Amino acid sequence: MMTIAQHELAPFCLERVWSTWQNLEGSWREARISTCPGLYRIRIVISLHDRIFPFVVYIGQSGDLRTRMGHLKGVFGIDMPFKSPHIAGPPLWAIRQRLRQERVPACFEVSVMELRGVPKSQRLGYECVAIARHRKLQPHRFLANFGRMPRGYIASTFNKGAGSFRGYPSPARNDSHLQNLALPGDLERGLPGGLDWCGLSWSHWALVQDAALSKEVSGLYRIRQPDRPTLLYLGQGIVRERINPYRKMGVECSWVGGQWREHERLELLNDIIASHVLCIGQPPTLQFPDDEAKGKL
Template sequence: MPYTDPHVAAPSLWAVRQEYGPEFQVSVVEPDDVDKRRRRLSIEEALIAVYRRESGENTTANFGRIIDGYKRSSMRSSGFTGGTLTDDETESNSAPGIGPLPWTDADEPTSRSWMGLDWTAPEPLANAYGLPTDPGVYRIWDQDEPEPLEYIGQSGNLKSRLYQHRRNRDAELVFSYAILREGDEKHKREQVETDLIGAHWLATKEAPREQF
């Protein structure tokens, strides 16, 4: 099994090839301004989000996932080579992910019900104290210029992550978060984060200002 560098999906694709056969198909497209990294990554997030919405499934090799029965290699510098699991081993990244969000109020990125999540009321980052330590997603924006948002993120500990934003960003910006009861694994939170970034792109034709 290859390492996760130079490409993070390499171990997953290797495992698929071992399990199901040697051939893949590939298709490419070159959108306008594809050389602009922020635009390119935003389109990628939107494509994955729409795939999740339309298929009701997760892509196999995104979000650091791997198919059942395999463990992932690490980066080359760490030297761990993955492969098939033994009977007494488990791999958290092969666990089922979170399904697509319901896309409620998808074109309203500051709505309290955006994408079907239960968002808290916006508060200034200066008030980011006493927050829950639960896993979840969050958004940050300027109330005077709400579109595009400043940032969309995920964390296994909302209190810790938003405290970092309070120290490093303009305290007048506002934040809002939604707890993810199924967000125990990073790949699950990233799936929800991708839905949010993709929906934001489709609604505003821009990425959040500080996203990439």
């Protein structure tokens, strides 16, 4: 299996960089899944009327791919797993249960991309790229990232003691059942400092301490050193609260507000981080702090 070396974006996400598909169930016991860091993608393969229909349903990253696959053992259990140790456990379990109830032959498969020697911050950036590109190619296809659940099921909580519960079938609807939200612009055009970057209407840049923001504005924001082409950080939430820690750092901010739900902001945030990686070659400097990123500001 091929691996991707540090900063080699040219071949990134081409099919030849990923391993061949294999059964997810029991993959954590197989040496074919490496214990090295990397990305992984999970698909459901449906057999219907002598035809095969494969759909990618989750993309993630890990410092130990084989161990991470073991965190999905609960997908094959009787009860819906908790969100810990793997947040994709509940939606994957629900997909499997529905297909079994409908007597549709199907199985989960996994494919990995080894990222040996790549810093964790860069690996997390590559994960954003893989997710963003898949979302662009399949904008209306269900993806279990960002807390999504298939309709007809309520997700389990994290296993944190009192108040925790396992998910269950239910006709109730919540935000986890809504469709994906697509980024309006191109991931690979424009620079991260542009006012129309990724097709969004960003505010003009201003020093954080001079930013005129009401308490109610929620959306996406970006932080940079003055007049630098690369960014320090990208974030989401109540913008005024989020940028406040940067007030004494002499940095600039720009933002875009929107009536987005939290999971929609997380989707858009993922995609603009991916755009930064594709345009600049790496995530914003402080996006995913690791030992190499410390002290760069």
